[in-house]
Each structure stands twice: as C-alpha cells, then as structure tokens.
Amino acid sequence: MDLLSNLPDELLCHILSFLTTKEAAVTSVLSKRWRNLIAFVPNLDIYDCEFLHPEVRKEERDDIRQLFVDFVDRVLQGNSHIKKFSLFCAGGFYLDRVDCWIQNVLVRGVSEINLTILLDPLGGDNYHLCPKVFENKKLVKLELTHGFDIRCFDRSIFLPMLKTLVLDSVLLSVDKFEILLHALPALEELVLHSIHWKELDVMTVSISLSSASLKTLTIKFIECFDTFSLDTPSLVYFSYSDFVVGDYSVAKMENLFEARISLCVIDEDISLARVPYNDLLEDDEYNVVLRFANVGKLMNGIRNVRYLVLSPDTLEVLSLCCQSMPVFKNLKLLAIKSEESRGWQAMPVLLRNSPHLETLVLEGLFHYVTDKCGDACDCVSREGKGRSLTSCPIKVLEIKGFQGTMKEMNIIKHFLDYFPCLKEIKIYMEENDTTQLRVPEVSEFITGEMMEHYKKSSSCNVQLLVGSYLYKKWTAQ
Structure with missing residues (x-):
C-alpha cells in the first residue's frame, strides 16, 4: 500500500478510473491521502x-x-x-x-x-x-x-x-x-x-436520414414509415432491423463495406406475397407486393457491399425483387439465415448476381420449398437444377446449425455437384445431446457417401465441427 500511495495523484486517479465510481469512492477510507481523490477521477x-x-x-x-x-x-x-x-x-x-x-x-x-x-x-x-x-x-x-x-x-x-x-x-x-x-x-x-x-x-410519414460524414449506422425498430430515405455516401457499416416501409425513395451508400439486413414481416403478408401477381384482387394484396418490391431500391443502394448478412424474412421479401436485383460486383461473403417457414426463391438470383463471391455461410438448410428455389437446392426436381450454382465462384461454404438429417446431407451433396470452384466445406453441428448422438452417423455418411464419390474429381476439403471443436477433417486427394 505504501508503494501505491507514493504514486502521483494523476496516476492514482487514472487507476481509480478503471473501477466503478462507488468502488473508487470506497478507497477514501484507506488514508487521508485517498480521501479526496474521487473528485479528480476522469471517468465516472x-x-x-x-x-x-x-x-x-x-x-x-x-x-x-x-x-x-x-x-x-x-x-x-x-x-x-x-x-x-x-x-x-x-x-x-x-x-x-x-x-x-x-x-x-x-x-x-x-x-x-x-x-x-x-x-x-x-x-x-x-x-x-x-x-x-x-x-x-x-x-x-x-x-x-x-x-x-x-x-x-x-x-x-x-x-x-x-x-x-x-x-x-x-x-x-x-x-x-x-x-x-x-x-x-x-x-x-x-x-x-x-x-x-x-x-x-x-397516416403518411416520411423520414430522411442524410449525413455526409456518417460511417456506421445501426437501426432497430424505429417504427414503420411510409417512406425512408438514406443519403449516407460515406457509410461503411449498415445494420438495419425493422419492418418493411412503404418505399425507400433514396438509398445512397456507395462506399458500404458491411451490411446486415433483417427485415420483419408478418405471416399474413408472406402469404399475400406468395400469391401469383395475376391473381391479386384486393388493394391490400397489391400494396404488400408493391411494398416488398420496393425493397429492391434498398438493395440497389447497398450494391457495392463486400460483406452481406440476410435474415430469413429478408430472403423471402427479396423473392419479389428478383427482376430488379442489382449485381453485387464487390461482394466477397454472403451469410444467410434460414427457417422452414421462409423460402429461398431469391437464392438463385443472389448467387448469379455475385460474380466475385468467395464465401457462402448458410445458418440452417431448412426452408419453405417452392419450384423457384429448386435451382439452388435439390428440393424440387426440375430441368436446369443447379444452374445458378455452376456460375458461382465460391471457394468456401460454411453450414451452421447442422442437425445431421438426410435432407441436409443431400443438399450438401447438391452443392458439391454444382459449385465448380469449391475448395472447403465447414459443417458446424450444435453442441447438444441430440446432435451429439448423430455425429458418428454423419461422419460415416460423409466418409462413405460423399468423399468416396467425390475424391477422384473434387478438390474440396470437408471439416465436421461440433461447437468449436474439430471432430474430423477429410482432405481432397
């Protein structure tokens, strides 16, 4: 204590700034020297x-x-x-x-x-x-x-x-x-x-967010507006979690590096959006379709992004933006979360419009099956299945939340069939009792059904991980 007390006041106050203010105040009982130091601590x-x-x-x-x-x-x-x-x-x-x-x-x-x-x-x-x-x-x-x-x-x-x-x-x-x-x-x-x-x-509210200096923007549930404008040319990070607004009239984010888009929609709107356009009879149905289609303007605003994360609802909404989907010429990593109730209809166009994509991260492989997602997965047999994958240059595929079902393993085989540049697959199984029982079974399937089939023609390495632990690795021959 004597050595500590001999330190200069400025240094003692700097040390006290790492404590909570109440803890720093308690030190006043140590001696007269410490009694008033709390009044000089720079962080409170x-x-x-x-x-x-x-x-x-x-x-x-x-x-x-x-x-x-x-x-x-x-x-x-x-x-x-x-x-x-x-x-x-x-x-x-x-x-x-x-x-x-x-x-x-x-x-x-x-x-x-x-x-x-x-x-x-x-x-x-x-x-x-x-x-x-x-x-x-x-x-x-x-x-x-x-x-x-x-x-x-x-x-x-x-x-x-x-x-x-x-x-x-x-x-x-x-x-x-x-x-x-x-x-x-x-x-x-x-x-x-x-x-x-x-x-x-x-009834009608428009908000404009304009800033020439802004680099990081995080928006989470700021209510539903009729129109939302974003004029942020210097933005490098954008996290957006909210309900779909009526229109994105301006979306200027030319220098964006990372975007995390998590749009929120209700099941009723999803059902309306899945109705064929020619069958729309009510104004509500048409408005939902128009609102979802306007998300294409937001996607166009982030077209220069290099790292993109999409939620299950967002991927479903983008099914109505396929014709207006921009080319993501700088995109290197695409991460997509999946749910059984949300579709992959936009997956084929996202892959085709990402000419320099290197890493694809899929958190879950279960999704709502339609004939429009059959190009990217093997859920529906159709002519030209896998066509969107054959032009995709991804080298690394990460599968998270893997449960070890036959359906999931068939989708992985589908990826091996059609991704021409694939060099590495990482399969992450959750660390719990249910999946732990399936780990040996999954390992045996990968060894016998997948790698034996592909070892002569494929140069892809496969890793099976349980939590953060590497369970087994298969190296291409």
Whole structure:
C-alpha cells in the first residue's frame, strides 16, 4: 500500500478510473491521502442500483435515494477535467438534480455522456434534457436511453465535435431529427433503437436520414414509415432491423463495406406475397407486393457491399425483387439465415448476381420449398437444377446449425455437384445431446457417401465441427 500511495495523484486517479465510481469512492477510507481523490477521477460511472437493492423496504427507499443524491454531489464537488460521465437512475426522484449534474460535467469539459433514466415516455413520464448538452463544442459521444424527450430544442443546436450518437427509447419528432443531423457535421456513428416518434398518429410519414460524414449506422425498430430515405455516401457499416416501409425513395451508400439486413414481416403478408401477381384482387394484396418490391431500391443502394448478412424474412421479401436485383460486383461473403417457414426463391438470383463471391455461410438448410428455389437446392426436381450454382465462384461454404438429417446431407451433396470452384466445406453441428448422438452417423455418411464419390474429381476439403471443436477433417486427394 505504501508503494501505491507514493504514486502521483494523476496516476492514482487514472487507476481509480478503471473501477466503478462507488468502488473508487470506497478507497477514501484507506488514508487521508485517498480521501479526496474521487473528485479528480476522469471517468465516472454512477448507478443508483448499487444503492437500491430489491430487498430494501419501501419506507427505506427515500432515505437511500437521498444518500445516492448526496453521494453524486460529493463525487462532483471538484473542478478537474472529466472525460466520461455515465449516469443510470430509475424514476423521477432525481430529475431536479440531473440538470445540475449534467451542467457540472459540461463545465468541466466532458467529452462522453451516457445517460439512462428509467421512465415511461409513452405513459407521459419524460425528461427534457438540459439544452446546453446540444450546444457543446467538446462533446464527442452522447448516449441517451429511456425517458428522454428531445423534441423541444431549437435551431441553435450545434455539436461540431460529436462523433457518436446513440438514441434508445427516446421521444423524437421527424423534423427535429433532421435538424439534429444537420447540426452534427462530424458524426461518424449513429444508433437508433425503438424511437417513439411524435408523428405516429399521422397516416403518411416520411423520414430522411442524410449525413455526409456518417460511417456506421445501426437501426432497430424505429417504427414503420411510409417512406425512408438514406443519403449516407460515406457509410461503411449498415445494420438495419425493422419492418418493411412503404418505399425507400433514396438509398445512397456507395462506399458500404458491411451490411446486415433483417427485415420483419408478418405471416399474413408472406402469404399475400406468395400469391401469383395475376391473381391479386384486393388493394391490400397489391400494396404488400408493391411494398416488398420496393425493397429492391434498398438493395440497389447497398450494391457495392463486400460483406452481406440476410435474415430469413429478408430472403423471402427479396423473392419479389428478383427482376430488379442489382449485381453485387464487390461482394466477397454472403451469410444467410434460414427457417422452414421462409423460402429461398431469391437464392438463385443472389448467387448469379455475385460474380466475385468467395464465401457462402448458410445458418440452417431448412426452408419453405417452392419450384423457384429448386435451382439452388435439390428440393424440387426440375430441368436446369443447379444452374445458378455452376456460375458461382465460391471457394468456401460454411453450414451452421447442422442437425445431421438426410435432407441436409443431400443438399450438401447438391452443392458439391454444382459449385465448380469449391475448395472447403465447414459443417458446424450444435453442441447438444441430440446432435451429439448423430455425429458418428454423419461422419460415416460423409466418409462413405460423399468423399468416396467425390475424391477422384473434387478438390474440396470437408471439416465436421461440433461447437468449436474439430471432430474430423477429410482432405481432397
């Protein structure tokens, strides 16, 4: 302890910054030297849940909350530089103090703010964030989660240094959101999750996300709009999980490297989309088909992507975009998740339109069988089966979630038959009791039925993995 206590204050505070703020504060009992160091720690992570435990009786909670307020006031009593300030608190008990705490760290040059206030914004409980947060020239990262109402700032907002903005379960309006984006000239990372929009009661709502500097964009369940525009020419990473909107009027993402598209659709819409176009009689049926077909505009916007991940629903939706599917000239890796209730109708065109694809990852081989997927699998016997595979240059095929059924193994044999450039197959079986029993059987099948048949003509190596463990490897002759 003597050696540690002899360190300079700056170094001790740096060490304390790796502890939670409550843990750092406890060190004040060590000696007089440590008593006030907490006031100079540059990273503060403050959680009221460390004070309020479930077993605390209700009549004691108000006293403990006051102790929490006193604790935060004491931690913020200094005037040294603060780099990061994180605050997590439940309910509205502290709202009259939160503004004071935020203003304190702003004055002290804070560059990262992470605020979570557990309120119910839809129930009328919300917190109007201190306006000075939106007029700060030093803030680099801002995360707001739950209970924040940020619909009230005016056009004086300006955050010239902000690079990361995370909005999760906050209240926002479309017009204020667009004003906010224009006030962030250095923004590189944006996360939008479960936004509560003021315009939800309006029949037709359009949102435009435009940023010349944005490089990373994550969107998850920000509600269903009539039109969604994306003008992000510098974007390199795009993760999109939401219901299909009416139209994607603008989709500019020319420099995209990685995209993860997980569209959400209901079973009723899937059934309508599978109805032959000429048989559509109702407006609802036509609207579903048109909405799904407009996803082709989104796919065209990500046509330069190199790494693409698609969910089962997304693959089904793309069945109505086959005629407008762009050529993915830069795509090197395609990962697709499968479900028995969702089809592979778009698989043939995706493979044909990826002339430089090297790796194909299939998480599950079971899918809804139609005569349109028979070109990419052996589920339906038809003339020209496998034609889309013969022009595909993939070298590595990964099968995840393999269950060891005969149907799955026949599909793998189909891939071996028709993929001309295949060099390696990795088959991953899940690590559980059911699949463990099938591992020897699968291994024997690969040895006897597959590799013996292909060893003379194929140069493909096969690996069978259980979890992360390599069970067996077959090397091409």
